[in-house]
Structures are given as structure tokens and as C-alpha cells.
Amino acid sequence: MQFIRGLHNLKNHAGSVVTIGNFDGVHVGHEKIILRLVESAKAxxxxxxxxxxxxxxxxxxxxxQATLSNFKEKHQLLDRLGVDKHLLIYFNQTFSELKAKDFIQQVLLDKLNMKHCLIGDDFRFGKKRQGDL
Structure with a gap:
């Protein structure tokens, strides 16, 4: 699995299947989403x-809040589950003010050329959690 630390290290993609979340630990719900991600990407x-x-x-x-696993454990599990790339975005004040539509355009479309996205039911993103997919 390729690890990409920060948006500045993200190269443009020809296409991708994406999931987004904190993934502070990989519980059963996360694992189901990740397995669907890998399956959809392969298809x-x-x-x-x-x-x-x-x-x-x-x-x-x-x-x-308490995390379920540390970074190393999470990274190893993502690799075992078959994830191709793990993009870790540094969450700071500037990023917290990014509007949902700008995140979609700048990151998901322009950089990742996202073709499909899998997320949890309660997923929200963008400034003040205004966006959903």
C-alpha cells in the first residue's frame, strides 16, 4: 500500500475509488466499507x-476521543485489507475552513479524479460539516 502524507504529495490520478473518514480505529463498520472500497476499485x-x-x-x-488503534496498527490493517493508497491529510485551521464544494472539486475531482465514493451514513465534511455525498 502506498502512503501519501499530505495533499502537497498527492499526484493527479487517472481515476480512483475513494472512502473518507477519521478511521481512528478500524471497527466492523469501517471494515465493511473498506472491503467494499477494495472490491469496487478492483471491479x-x-x-x-x-x-x-x-x-x-x-x-x-x-x-x-479515545482511538481504537494507533497509526501503525491502522496502517497495517489497511494494507492487509487490500487498500491501494492511504492519503493522510493534515487537519489544520486552513483545511477546517475549506468548503465542501471546494474539497470535492480540488481534492476528489481535480487530484484523485474520483469515479466512485463509499462513505458511512453519518459522514459530513467541509466547513462546519456542511457537506455530504
Whole structure:
């Protein structure tokens, strides 16, 4: 699995299948999404890309919560599950102010050329959690 640390290290893709989340630990629900991600990517002949954040938005905004696994454990599990690429985005003040539509355009479409996205039911993103897919 390729690890991409930061948006500045992300190269343009010819296409991808994406999931986005904190993935502070990989529980059964996360595992189901990840397995569907890998399966969908293989069916489309595209790389699977998992996007996560450091620190998590909850930690950044002062709502710290316990994690289920440390970074190394999470990375090893993602690799075992067959994820092709793990993009770790640094969550800072500037990123927290990025509007949902700008995240979609700048990251998901312009950089990753996303063709398909799998997310959890309660997933929200963008400034003030205004976006959903």
C-alpha cells in the first residue's frame, strides 16, 4: 500500500475509488466499507484510496476521543485489507475552513479524479460539516 502524507504529495490520478473518514480505529463498520472500497476499485480497474486525517477533526476542535488503534496498527490493517493508497491529510485551521464544494472539486475531482465514493451514513465534511455525498 502506498502512503501519501499530505495533499502537497498527492499526484493527479487517472481515476480512483475513494472512502473518507477519521478511521481512528478500524471497527466492523469501517471494515465493511473498506472491503467494499477494495472490491469496487478492483471491479472498475482503479486504485482504492482511503483518506483520513491527522489530527482527527474532533481532536482539532478540542473534542478528543479515545482511538481504537494507533497509526501503525491502522496502517497495517489497511494494507492487509487490500487498500491501494492511504492519503493522510493534515487537519489544520486552513483545511477546517475549506468548503465542501471546494474539497470535492480540488481534492476528489481535480487530484484523485474520483469515479466512485463509499462513505458511512453519518459522514459530513467541509466547513462546519456542511457537506455530504
Amino acid at each position: 472498475l480497474g482503479l486504485p482504492s484510496v482511503l483518506i483520513s486525517f491527522s489530527p482527527t477533526p474532533q481532536c482539532f476542535f478540542g473534542r478528543e
